[in-house]
Amino acid sequence: MNIAVIGVGNTYRRDDGIGPAAADAIGQLGRPGVTVTVTDGEPTQLLDAWTGAALAIVIDAVLCDPAAPGRVHRTGLSDLPPGAGTASSHSLGIPEAVELADVLGLLPARLVVFAVEVADVHFGTGMSAEVAAALPDIVDAVTQELNRIDAPVVDR
Amino acid sequence: MTHRANRQLRVGALARVEGEGALDVTVADGRVERADLRIYEPPRFFEAFLRGRAYTEPVDITARICGICPVAYQLSASRAIEDACGITVPAPVADLRRLLYCGEWIGSHALHIYLLHAPDFLGYPDAIALATDHRDLVTRGLTLKKAGNAIMTLVGGRAIHPVNLKLGGFYRAPTRAELAPLAEQLRHALDDALATVAWVATFDFPDLELDHELLALSEPDRYAIDSGRPRTASGASFDVSEFPDHVVERQVPHSTALHSSLDGRRHLVGPLARYTINSATLSPTARQAADAAGLGPTCRNPFRSIVVRAVEVVYAIDEALRLIDGYDRPEPASVDVPVRAGVGHGATEAPRGLLYHRYDIGADGLIRDADIVPPTAQNQPAIEDDMKRLVQANLDLADHPLQSLCERAIRNYDPCISCSAHFLDLRVVHR
Numbered sequence: 001m002n003i004a005v006i007g008v009g010n011t012y013r014r015d016d017g018i019g020p021a022a023a024d025a026i027g028q029l030g031r032p033g034v035t036v037t038v039t040d041g042e043p044t045q046l047l048d049a050w051t052g053a054a055l056a057i058v059i060d061a062v063l064c065d066p067a068a069p070g071r072v073h074r075t076g077l078s079d080l081p082p083g084a085g086t087a088s089s090h091s092l093g094i095p096e097a098v099e100l101a102d103v104l105g106l107l108p109a110r111l112v113v114f115a116v117e118v119a120d121v122h123f124g125t126g127m128s129a130e131v132a133a134a135l136p137d138i139v140d141a142v143t144q145e146l147n148r149i150d151a152p153v154v155d156r
Numbered sequence: 157m158t159h160r161a162n163r164q165l166r167v168g169a170l171a172r173v174e175g176e177g178a179l180d181v182t183v184a185d186g187r188v189e190r191a192d193l194r195i196y197e198p199p200r201f202f203e204a205f206l207r208g209r210a211y212t213e214p215v216d217i218t219a220r221i222c223g224i225c226p227v228a229y230q231l232s233a234s235r236a237i238e239d240a241c242g243i244t245v246p247a248p249v250a251d252l253r254r255l256l257y258c259g260e261w262i263g264s265h266a267l268h269i270y271l272l273h274a275p276d277f278l279g280y281p282d283a284i285a286l287a288t289d290h291r292d293l294v295t296r297g298l299t300l301k302k303a304g305n306a307i308m309t310l311v312g313g314r315a316i317h318p319v320n321l322k323l324g325g326f327y328r329a330p331t332r333a334e335l336a337p338l339a340e341q342l343r344h345a346l347d348d349a350l351a352t353v354a355w356v357a358t359f360d361f362p363d364l365e366l367d368h369e370l371l372a373l374s375e376p377d378r379y380a381i382d383s384g385r386p387r388t389a390s391g392a393s394f395d396v397s398e399f400p401d402h403v404v405e406r407q408v409p410h411s412t413a414l415h416s417s418l419d420g421r422r423h424l425v426g427p428l429a430r431y432t433i434n435s436a437t438l439s440p441t442a443r444q445a446a447d448a449a450g451l452g453p454t455c456r457n458p459f460r461s462i463v464v465r466a467v468e469v470v471y472a473i474d475e476a477l478r479l480i481d482g483y484d485r486p487e488p489a490s491v492d493v494p495v496r497a498g499v500g501h502g503a504t505e506a507p508r509g510l511l512y513h514r515y516d517i518g519a520d521g522l523i524r525d526a527d528i529v530p531p532t533a534q535n536q537p538a539i540e541d542d543m544k545r546l547v548q549a550n551l552d553l554a555d556h557p558l559q560s561l562c563e564r565a566i567r568n569y570d571p572c573i574s575c576s577a578h579f580l581d582l583r584v585v586h587r
Contacts (some may be wrong), residue, residue, distance in 0.1 A: 012205075012220045042224065044267060044301050096284065100271075103287040104295060123205065 004108065005142060008041040008060040008094070015069070015118035015131045019059040022086040022114075022138045031146060043097035047106050052087060055149055056108035057142055060094060061118040061131075069096050070134035071121035072075045072141065112145055114138055180561055181284060181547050188551075191543035193536055193566075206526040211237055211495055211517045212323050213325035214526070217468070219317045224267065227312065227529075228261040228506030229513075231382055232323050236513040237307075237323055238534075239397075243493045247287025248486035249325040251479050252311060254382045257504070258476040259307025262345070264507035265472075267351065267568045270297025273462050276564045277359040286526065294429075296348050302470065304347035307476060309528070310338055314481040325490030332483055339480045346473045350445055353466040357449035361459040364546075368538045369421045369458075370429035372518070373505050379437045379471055380430070382504050388418065388434050389454075397501045399512050403529060416534045424538045425509025425531045426569065427464040431455050439478075442471035458542065495521040506531055508570055532571045539569055 007023025020038040027036035032156040037049040050056035062073070077098065093111060099106045109116065116138060120128050168317040180192045193340025202221055206214055214233040219226035231253055238245065245253075270293070271283040280286040283330065287294035310330055320327050373384030374393070386402070387393040403423075417423065431446075432454040446467045455464055497519040503512045505541055507530030516525040546565050550558055 008218065012217075033394060042267070043271070044298055045305075047298065048302065048305065096282075099284045100287060102296075103284055104298070123202075 002053050003146065004050045004056040005034055005036045005146075006028040006046065006049045006056060006058045007036070007038045008046075008058060009038075010040055012122045012123060012125060014122055014124050015127050016061045016121045017125070017127055018061050018116045018118060018131050018135070018138070020114075021127070021135055022059040022142065025135065025139045026142055026146075029143070030085045030114040034053070034146065041094065041097075043100055046094065046097040047101050047104070050111070053108040055110045055112070055145070057112045057114065057145055059116065059138060059142065060093060061121070062115040063121070064117045067119055069117055069128055069130035072115045072134060073117070073136055074141065075113045075115060077107070099108050114141060121149045171209070171309065175418060179543060179566065181543060181562070183547065185552065186551065188544045188548045190549065193540050193543070199532045202525045203528055206515075206523050209523050211240075211515070211521050211523055212493075213323055214331060214515065215323055216319075217526070219321075221530075223507045224264050225511075226317050227257050227262055227308070227321075228319065228504055228511050231257060232502045232504045232506075232511045232513040234321070234323055235383070235502025235504065236500045236515050237502070237517065238493055238500065239502055240498045240515055240517050241496045243324065243491060243492050245325055245491055246486065248329075248484045249490065250382070251330055251482075251484070252326060252486060253321075255476055255479040256307060256311040256321075257382045258330045258472040259311065261472040261507050262349075262469055262476075263301050263303070263304030263308065265353075265469045266297050266301035268507075269356065269462055269465055269469075270294055270300075272360075273465075273567055274356070276567060277316065277356075277462070296351065300345055300348050303341050303348075303473070306338055306341055307553070310334060318332075322490055324493040325486060325488075327489065329486045329489040331377075331485060335480045335483055339477060342477050342480070346408070346441075348390055348469065349466070349470045349473050350441075353445040353449050353463065353470060356462045356466045359462065360456060363457070364459060364542075365456045366424065366428070366458060366538070366542065367456075368541070369418050369423040370432050371418055371423050371425050371510060372429040372432045372433045372533075373503060374433055375437065377473070378437075379394050379434050379468075380443075380504055380505055380570075381472075381475075384503075384505070386503065386510065387433055388423075389429070392419075397510070398505045399501060399503060399529070400514065400527070403512070403534065405529065405533070414529075417537065418534075421540055422537045423534065425534050426466060427461050427509075427558050428455055428458060429509060430505060431464045431467070438467070439470055439474045442467055445470045455571065458565065461568050461570075463508070495519070508532060509535065532569070535569055535571065539571065 005023055005026045009019035009021035011017035011020050023036050023038050039045040116134060118131050178194045180194060209516035213232050218229035221229050230280055275282055275286045278286060283294060306320060313320035370389035371386060372480045375384040385393050385511035386399060403418050405416045408415050421469050435512050437452050497517060499516045499583045501514050502508055511531055512529040514527040515523055518524050542565060543562055550561060
């Protein structure tokens with residue numbers, strides 16, 4: 001099973017580093033069949049990372065107003081908001097990358113996005129306490145997604 | 157509506173440029189008073205951030221300034237710090253760096269040509285619409301970009317923010333055998349690149365000739381990428397260490413990125429400057445493609461920059477193939493760079509133009525001061541001047557088409573505002 005875990009963000013933009021931090025943590029679990037990628041969200045890199053995957057899990061920071069930093073939203077392909085204000089410094093966001101991949105026939109079989117509400121995307125390393133505190137929950141949530149895929153299908 | 161004497165155009169959240177910024181154009185009594193490219197993120201963060209860090213760290217830290225051109229930052233930093241320490245890397249290390257840099261040019265230019273710039277010429281709002289009608293074309297662009305990424309991954313360790321670079325060279329150099337499949341991929345990519353030049357050459361280009369001074373690195377016998385002396389289109393040339401004497405930065409109220417001028421003149425760096433100053437050093441294949449596309453020895457029309465980028469992709473692939481063919485695996489993969497107190501200067505040609513770094517290093521190996529002059533910051537006054545002239549010449553247009561024209565003209569420069577300051581935003585306000 002080919003699974004892509006993709007952390008989107010910039011570790012030098014404080015809370016924008018949550019995607020990369022989560023992806024690194026998943027990478028350290030060393031699960032077979034899981035390819036971990038860290039990217040700034042540039043769409044062709046996303047396409048490269050998830051093309052051919054049975055499941056792609058993307059973890060990205062989002063700016064919300066009002067914000068509850070650290071709150072995690074799980075979304076699938078059908079409920080991605082167009083042009084939601086991702087904290088990435090690039091003009092095409094994940095929804096646009098999904099649209100482009102769809103047109104080109106390069107979508108993964110399944111796509112799950114964990115969008116983490118963030119507070120501080122100014123320059124600097126280290127995340128705010130609220131966002132850093134959400135990291136274990138995000139890793140758990142991603143692990144559960146991976147476990148579902150790994151679980152053997154039982155004939156009844 | 158279209159002939160008001162006074163109006164204000166605000167282009168917030170510029171689309172399809174890297175980063176965030178905005179353009180404000182003020183028209184009074186039928187004359188364009190100002191065109192301000194506003195960039196409003198905390199500037200110069202990285203320079204402050206580098207102070208007090210070890211002299212070995214900028215090679216990794218500055219890679220994070222830009223996800224599109226990390227190698228440019230890494231190699232300008234390496235050259236500057238090695239200059240301060242009195243080290244010149246051996247030719248095989250320098251060649252491997254040039255190969256890596258070719259990968260970045262291919263990837264960055266392919267992205268800009270196909271996903272950001274071509275839709276402007278073909279009447280599409282974005283690359284998604286272009287891909288809907290021309291899936292094969294966009295797929296070709298992505299294949300080209302992938303070839304650049306393949307170089308970055310093999311030589312740099314990964315496609316973005318390469319991790320295999322260090323001061324003095326690389327952690328590990330690839331073997332000849334590892335480079336063989338890459339060469340095969342690049343041979344196919346060369347065909348795609350030549351087809352790209354032929355394709356973009358058929359676009360319609362508005363007439364516009366710029367008279368800005370042009371600045372690019374230059375080398376006598378090859379197209380300057382990773383090294384060279386700064387040279388201007390008027391023929392002046394100076395050492396990289398004299399860059400701060402010629403290119404002077406100043407603050408402007410409307411932008412958090414510094415503006416700069418070259419010997420008191422507005423200047424432009426990037427593909428047009430490189431091509432105009434260095435076209436004689438293109439490889440025969442790239443030269444032939446440029447000739448077939450109707451590019452003469454110089455190009456001062458910013459709308460044609462898409463053709464120049466396409467020719468530079470051909471050159472970068474051709475050059476990568478030449479470097480792989482003559483590959484001499486560096487042994488060791490890096491040289492020691494013992495610390496030496498002093499100031500060092502380094503410049504390379506980022507895809508968007510000349511990128512200069514200066515570091516002042518203490519005897520303790522800590523950085524006392526850092527100065528980074530990115531291409532987009534240098535180009536800002538020239539971009540603003542172009543906007544003024546463009547709006548003046550098209551005042552009869554309604555706001556919406558005029559705004560579209562401005563956006564399109566800004567995209568000619570492939571501005572990387574995330575490099576020059578970070579983030580850009582776009583809205584229209586009428587008055």
